[in-house]
Amino acid sequence: MTAPAQYPQDKVIEVSNLVTYYGRQKVLDDVSLDVTDGEIMVIMGGSGSGKSTLLRYLLGLHRADSGVIRLFGRDINTLGSREWMQIRRKMGVSFQGGALFNSMTVGENVRMPLREHTRLDESTMRIMSRMKLEVVNLAGFEHLMPSQLSGGMLKRAALARALVMDPSLLFFDEPSAGLDPVVAADLDNLILRIRDAMRVSIVVVTHELESAFKIADRITVLDQGKILMTGTVDEVRNSDINRVRNLLSRTYEEQLVDADDYLRRLTDGMD
Amino acid sequence: MRRLTNWPKVVAEMQAVRFRSLTERVGREFVVGVEDFGHGALLLAESLFWILLGRWWQQPVRLRSIVSEMMEIGVMAIPVLSILAFANGAMMAMQGIYTLREFGAESQVITGIATSVTREFGVLIAAIVVAGRSGSAIAARIGTMQMAQEIDALRVMGVAPVRYLVSPILVALVVMMPTLTILSNLMAILGGGVVSVMELHISLGTYSERILSILETGDLWQGLSKSLVFGVLITLVATGNGFNATGGAEGLGRATTRSVVLCISAIVVADMIFTFFLIL
Numbered sequence: 389m390t391a392p393a394q395y396p397q398d399k400v401i402e403v404s405n406l407v408t409y410y411g412r413q414k415v416l417d418d419v420s421l422d423v424t425d426g427e428i429m430v431i432m433g434g435s436g437s438g439k440s441t442l443l444r445y446l447l448g449l450h451r452a453d454s455g456v457i458r459l460f461g462r463d464i465n466t467l468g469s470r471e472w473m474q475i476r477r478k479m480g481v482s483f484q485g486g487a488l489f490n491s492m493t494v495g496e497n498v499r500m501p502l503r504e505h506t507r508l509d510e511s512t513m514r515i516m517s518r519m520k521l522e523v524v525n526l527a528g529f530e531h532l533m534p535s536q537l538s539g540g541m542l543k544r545a546a547l548a549r550a551l552v553m554d555p556s557l558l559f560f561d562e563p564s565a566g567l568d569p570v571v572a573a574d575l576d577n578l579i580l581r582i583r584d585a586m587r588v589s590i591v592v593v594t595h596e597l598e599s600a601f602k603i604a605d606r607i608t609v610l611d612q613g614k615i616l617m618t619g620t621v622d623e624v625r626n627s628d629i630n631r632v633r634n635l636l637s638r639t640y641e642e643q644l645v646d647a648d649d650y651l652r653r654l655t656d657g658m659d
Numbered sequence: 660m661r662r663l664t665n666w667p668k669v670v671a672e673m674q675a676v677r678f679r680s681l682t683e684r685v686g687r688e689f690v691v692g693v694e695d696f697g698h699g700a701l702l703l704a705e706s707l708f709w710i711l712l713g714r715w716w717q718q719p720v721r722l723r724s725i726v727s728e729m730m731e732i733g734v735m736a737i738p739v740l741s742i743l744a745f746a747n748g749a750m751m752a753m754q755g756i757y758t759l760r761e762f763g764a765e766s767q768v769i770t771g772i773a774t775s776v777t778r779e780f781g782v783l784i785a786a787i788v789v790a791g792r793s794g795s796a797i798a799a800r801i802g803t804m805q806m807a808q809e810i811d812a813l814r815v816m817g818v819a820p821v822r823y824l825v826s827p828i829l830v831a832l833v834v835m836m837p838t839l840t841i842l843s844n845l846m847a848i849l850g851g852g853v854v855s856v857m858e859l860h861i862s863l864g865t866y867s868e869r870i871l872s873i874l875e876t877g878d879l880w881q882g883l884s885k886s887l888v889f890g891v892l893i894t895l896v897a898t899g900n901g902f903n904a905t906g907g908a909e910g911l912g913r914a915t916t917r918s919v920v921l922c923i924s925a926i927v928v929a930d931m932i933f934t935f936f937l938i939l
Binding site: 469472477481485487488489490501 | 815
């Protein structure tokens with residue numbers, strides 16, 4: 389008999405009715421989504437849609453104003469710092485610019501989580517970090533400093549660091565931003581390969597349509613802080629929701645201007 | 660005609676608006692100040708927590724990073740500190756001799772040097788040198804990390820940024836500030852000695868005997884205890900400004916400048932308060 393799943397239907401992430409503010413401005417409005425074990429969920433949206441904010445909340449970098457976020461079945465608002473640490477060891481994050489520590493070599497960067505969380509000896513850590521660098525095709529680059537790497541290499545090095553603890557949940561912030569199409573496609577393939585090899589759930593935040601359609605199992609489309617739809621690639625492609633179609637066809641949507649409102653904005657704060 | 664009769668009222672209203680905006684601004688600045696103070700206190704509490712209990716929490720403060728901070732903040736400051744302290748001691752001797760000569764009491768300058776250097780100027784120079792060198796460097800380093808999402812990366816890795824970045828600096832400064840103060844005292848007294856030897860026609864041996872006979876342990880303690888406080892202040896102001904840095908390269912520049920200015924202001928004001936309570 390297999391052990392019963394600790395969380396319902398193997399949902400690694402469950403977000404329900406998340407509402408967040410930046411100052412007085414509502415950034416996320418009643419966002420609910422879930423990510424199941426082993427799936428690649430792409431969170432897609434234009435700039436200012438709130439997708440990066442959503443990621444920061446999923447990572448536990450901020451506290452939600454209202455709503456519940458569960459990681460591995462645990463409500464992250466109620467976690468003590470030790471339990472948080474246990475969960476964080478199961479998470480890997482590849483930030484937009486890589487966020488490698490500039491004062492360390494690539495190899496030291498990749499070994500950093502091991503050094504902080506395990507008591508392995510130096511040579512084991514070295515072997516493990518080299519293994520992960522092999523996975524992302526950066527073998528032999530471990531002695532370089534992050535400033536000596538190209539954009540694509542930085543992201544792959546960051547991925548190696550995210551993978552070094554063998555996480556079961558992986559986050560990507562804009563994996564293809566700032567990369568040329570060939571390198572971006574290469575990174576997409578790498579993401580797919582890692583999912584197949586490591587049985588890991590992956591959350592990707594991106595605005596690149598092509599990349600999203602290529603890697604996603606399901607896509608969540610976010611717009612102005614609200615979820616427009618969540619569905620498979622085909623469902624999103626064939627959606628009849630107007631704003632989703634505009635996003636896909638890159639149509640500029642003209643905002644209706646209210647004349648009174650416009651005048652009020654222009655004269656605001658004057659006597 | 661009506662507008663003319665209303666004129667004084669309009670002026671009064673404008674003055675009221677101006678006054679209100681002034682008081683609002685003062686109030687806002689005050690709130691920011693209180694906020695900074697609170698942040699500093701929290702930062703101190705958290706870094707002390709990691710220093711004392713980190714090992715038990717599986718997040719030890721690494722000796723390696725403490726040593727590297729000590730090198731960077733302390734040992735590397737030795738050359739410039741030595742020169743400044745020596746020059747300051749020499750200047751003090753020159754001014755003292757010039758002033759005291761009017762009363763024919765120029766040999767009393769040695770008393771002045773011994774007490775004012777150990778109580779006040781040795782530690783002040785050491786603190787200002789460290790604040791100038793490291794106050795900006797620390798703020799710039801942490802600010803850059805903040806903007807490159809490296810701080811976020813630490814947090815999602817399960818590494819407390821304060822434990823990793825602030826605690827080692829706090830330990831390093833609490834150890835290095837008294838050490839540098841002792842060095843600074845020695846160099847300033849030596850500087851005063853060189854001038855005294857030339858102007859008062861005494862030997863360096865006589866000078867140092869006089870210094871030792873004048874000095875009491877209380878004088879030294881006064882400087883050393885201040886150096887601990889300054890070390891903590893520099894740590895909190897510099898790291899706090901780094902963590903709060905926003906707004907790209909320009910914001911980083913602002914944060915580093917603010918860090919140095921606030922460090923030095925905090926040192927001088929704290930020094931005054933300290934001296935008030937220690938002497939009066």
